[in-house]
Amino acid sequence: MRRFLGMVLFAICVPLSMVLLGRAVYWLVAGAEYLATSLGAPPTYGAAIANVILLMLVFVMTTAALLTIGERKWSAMIQNRIGPNRIRVFGNSAGGIFFLAADALKMLTKENINPSQRSRVLYELAPMAAFAPSFALFAVVPVGPAVDSVVNGVRTTVALQVANIDAGLLFVFGIASLAVYGTALAGWASNSKLAILGGVRASSQMISYEVSLGLALVGSMMAYQSLRLEEMVRAQGQLLWGFLPALGFFLQPVGLLVFFVSAFAETKRTPFDLPEGESEIVGYFVEYPGMKFGMLFLAEFIEVVVLAAITAAIFFGGWHPVLFEGWLRENLSPIWFASVCAGAFLTKVLLLCWLQLIVRWTLPRFRFDQIQKLCWKVLLPVALANVFITGALILVDPSLELLGLVGLVEIAAMAVITAAVSRKVEVPAHAHAAAAAVAGH
Amino acid sequence: MAIEEKGLGERDTGAAPRSAGERPFEGQHRPETYDGPLDAPLGGKQMVVNLGPSHPAMHGVTRAVVALEGETIKEMKLDIGFLHRGFEKSCENVTWGQCFPYTDRLNYVSSIMNNVGFALAVEKLCKLDVPLRSKYLRVATAELHRICDHLTLVAAMGLELGAMTVFLYGVEARDLIYDRLTEICGARLTSNYVRVGGVSRDAPDEWVEKTLQTLDRVTELRDTIDALLTRNRIFMDRTRGTGVMSREDALDFGFTGPCLRASGEPYDVRKSAPYLVYDRIDFDIPVGAHGDNFDRYLMRMEEMRQCDRIVRQCFQQMEPGPIVVEDLRYVLPPKPLVYGTIEGVMAHFKLVMEGIKVPAGEVYSYTEAANGELGFYLVSDGGGRPYKLGLRAPGWPMVAALPHMTKGALLADLVPTYDSINMIGGEVEQ
Numbered sequence: 001m002r003r004f005l006g007m008v009l010f011a012i013c014v015p016l017s018m019v020l021l022g023r024a025v026y027w028l029v030a031g032a033e034y035l036a037t038s039l040g041a042p043p044t045y046g047a048a049i050a051n052v053i054l055l056m057l058v059f060v061m062t063t064a065a066l067l068t069i070g071e072r073k074w075s076a077m078i079q080n081r082i083g084p085n086r087i088r089v090f091g092n093s094a095g096g097i098f099f100l101a102a103d104a105l106k107m108l109t110k111e112n113i114n115p116s117q118r119s120r121v122l123y124e125l126a127p128m129a130a131f132a133p134s135f136a137l138f139a140v141v142p143v144g145p146a147v148d149s150v151v152n153g154v155r156t157t158v159a160l161q162v163a164n165i166d167a168g169l170l171f172v173f174g175i176a177s178l179a180v181y182g183t184a185l186a187g188w189a190s191n192s193k194l195a196i197l198g199g200v201r202a203s204s205q206m207i208s209y210e211v212s213l214g215l216a217l218v219g220s221m222m223a224y225q226s227l228r229l230e231e232m233v234r235a236q237g238q239l240l241w242g243f244l245p246a247l248g249f250f251l252q253p254v255g256l257l258v259f260f261v262s263a264f265a266e267t268k269r270t271p272f273d274l275p276e277g278e279s280e281i282v283g284y285f286v287e288y289p290g291m292k293f294g295m296l297f298l299a300e301f302i303e304v305v306v307l308a309a310i311t312a313a314i315f316f317g318g319w320h321p322v323l324f325e326g327w328l329r330e331n332l333s334p335i336w337f338a339s340v341c342a343g344a345f346l347t348k349v350l351l352l353c354w355l356q357l358i359v360r361w362t363l364p365r366f367r368f369d370q371i372q373k374l375c376w377k378v379l380l381p382v383a384l385a386n387v388f389i390t391g392a393l394i395l396v397d398p399s400l401e402l403l404g405l406v407g408l409v410e411i412a413a414m415a416v417i418t419a420a421v422s423r424k425v426e427v428p429a430h431a432h433a434a435a436a437a438v439a440g441h
Numbered sequence: 442m443a444i445e446e447k448g449l450g451e452r453d454t455g456a457a458p459r460s461a462g463e464r465p466f467e468g469q470h471r472p473e474t475y476d477g478p479l480d481a482p483l484g485g486k487q488m489v490v491n492l493g494p495s496h497p498a499m500h501g502v503t504r505a506v507v508a509l510e511g512e513t514i515k516e517m518k519l520d521i522g523f524l525h526r527g528f529e530k531s532c533e534n535v536t537w538g539q540c541f542p543y544t545d546r547l548n549y550v551s552s553i554m555n556n557v558g559f560a561l562a563v564e565k566l567c568k569l570d571v572p573l574r575s576k577y578l579r580v581a582t583a584e585l586h587r588i589c590d591h592l593t594l595v596a597a598m599g600l601e602l603g604a605m606t607v608f609l610y611g612v613e614a615r616d617l618i619y620d621r622l623t624e625i626c627g628a629r630l631t632s633n634y635v636r637v638g639g640v641s642r643d644a645p646d647e648w649v650e651k652t653l654q655t656l657d658r659v660t661e662l663r664d665t666i667d668a669l670l671t672r673n674r675i676f677m678d679r680t681r682g683t684g685v686m687s688r689e690d691a692l693d694f695g696f697t698g699p700c701l702r703a704s705g706e707p708y709d710v711r712k713s714a715p716y717l718v719y720d721r722i723d724f725d726i727p728v729g730a731h732g733d734n735f736d737r738y739l740m741r742m743e744e745m746r747q748c749d750r751i752v753r754q755c756f757q758q759m760e761p762g763p764i765v766v767e768d769l770r771y772v773l774p775p776k777p778l779v780y781g782t783i784e785g786v787m788a789h790f791k792l793v794m795e796g797i798k799v800p801a802g803e804v805y806s807y808t809e810a811a812n813g814e815l816g817f818y819l820v821s822d823g824g825g826r827p828y829k830l831g832l833r834a835p836g837w838p839m840v841a842a843l844p845h846m847t848k849g850a851l852l853a854d855l856v857p858t859y860d861s862i863n864m865i866g867g868e869v870e871q
Contacts, residue, residue, distance in 0.1 A: 075606070281852070282497070364679060370678050
């Protein structure tokens, strides 16, 4: 009961704190714009720098680091364990948050063992090559809506997005495909048989899944008529039949499924953790000590956050709070409404991270050939079919209502299929031993 | 020269790792094959990967040297013996009663079954019949340990396929059973519970009720594992059709136990040659059809249900009574007799110092342990110690068949196959 109340409290506190965080970020970005204008630069420069620091460094980094602890705690709850609680400050373990500092300290102070036959430059480069692209992906994610304001006498907008580039989604695909270099290089450069197996697995898996990853989003691009994530998010604010928000979840359920699975494969976590495969080949980072391993490890968690952010932006309405949106818009000042929107987005990101943790701690791992089969024989045809069907439906009815209707039917069909498949139970044949009785005891 | 002969200092080229001067295992160069006149030859060298002795997938301490082409296993060599303790020889140096702690260490996950097997062998040689209650206690505790063993297998299989949650559920259930076994025999792992002529202790008060409650909880956890794995698409894909062992091959390799039954041969010592009270108990033995990893997993799941039935029936049928034969030639006398009577002191002294006088002769006795037929071959010269002892470890044929089962499979298939045969270092390497 105490734990339940704690969880309810937690569930209330998280969105509230996210809203306050959003408010703080808006304030800081506006402050940076003020600073930029006082220095004679355009206000957007200040906004971009502030966004890079606040969103990418502070939010993504902090969330990813906290996810390492959250994963331990949540997996403990799944597994009927207590979880990290050994490090206490004033007798309080605070849900294991202090392990963050302990882990960082441990990794930084570990002996720096370098395999003697490594390829030195690539070996040192690999953790960075794995770390940086997943970070950069967050640049195009719109965290909150743009708010018009007057800063230092200049009319400008304050937006929580690092870069609103035209080729938003193409940037996502391009940068996401760079992430493979880190793992492949780590496997190859460390000159270990197990590591190279991991590296080869990683490169083939990630390159395969990029295809379905890209195709899964084509439907959304067509539906929202844009490549900019910011515009895709805004388009999800419209209502179908006057009540149903045009979320990607309703319009593109198949696309969501394919995208989520493919992106999961890109993060290289169970059930797609073949490059790691800790019980088979130990992983592509087997030869990395200390913080170099830490960077490869943290890159995975950053990918989790970024994947959650992109999924939330394209399929779950981005910063639209969805519930009571009209009421909130009318009754709050623009800046507070924007803060609520940012809070809603960050909460969605956290929920999707949480969903990934559940999947990771529930499912076993695929085999190498099955992963390729899933990609090329299931996800790719499904994504292609989704592209054609979506295109046809938009051609027939540009108001998206037909697409929404088909989407709802698809959701219902998926639910029915899932329920039907999970019913079948297999019982092994029973037989009394017919073997001839042997003279026994 | 003298120093070299004693094996001091100098490197002994004949010794491990290249045992007995054998050429090191390097894999083969793939012959260049042309499928057609236009095909370019893809000659390549196999990659030899050394898994173990300390590797997450190698239970206990085993080393597997695998020659890979891509990820396909072309050849595999198992290097066992890291856990060799000289079980058979050790037993010759101690009295019959002192062998029991050694048998604990055979299959250390289910030690009581080894105790029972050894006790039955000695009793067969002595032509000794034990009291009914001790038979029920032996069966109940042994079946509890069978649940432990199967839980370990299923849980470890989940763990090594990446589903760590399953492992912790399984271990929770296993620990509950270990707690009950601790209450009855005083040790979690090395129970040393059975004696020649009976069992060492009776069940404590309310142990039966507590055990029944434990079984209810274990059933819950087992059903959770069942729900997580049995219909799990990924798990089925990983285990179905991998590590296949046909019925004929299984018989040829000398499989017994769940692995043999998974291949479709309904052979269970508890049914075909019932010992103790198995003929009074109603239970089924599951039989598989394909002999793959998934069937072996299903065998374990179903056998746990049957074990549950057996234990519950034992508790119903069990009646109060003596737990050891009242014969001072075999069983230590109760303490008042030792301290109060000269016969008691003498019997105690003789049993401790000289051991049970087992009639001269030889015997092979076999029981159904968790992994299959556990056989003890005993030779007695009429003295207090075994003259010779031979063990048929149930896990050994399965381990020997591993290279056969994984040939041509992917490296990733090695993991579930290795799990599903339940290689326990203690018994295989003795």
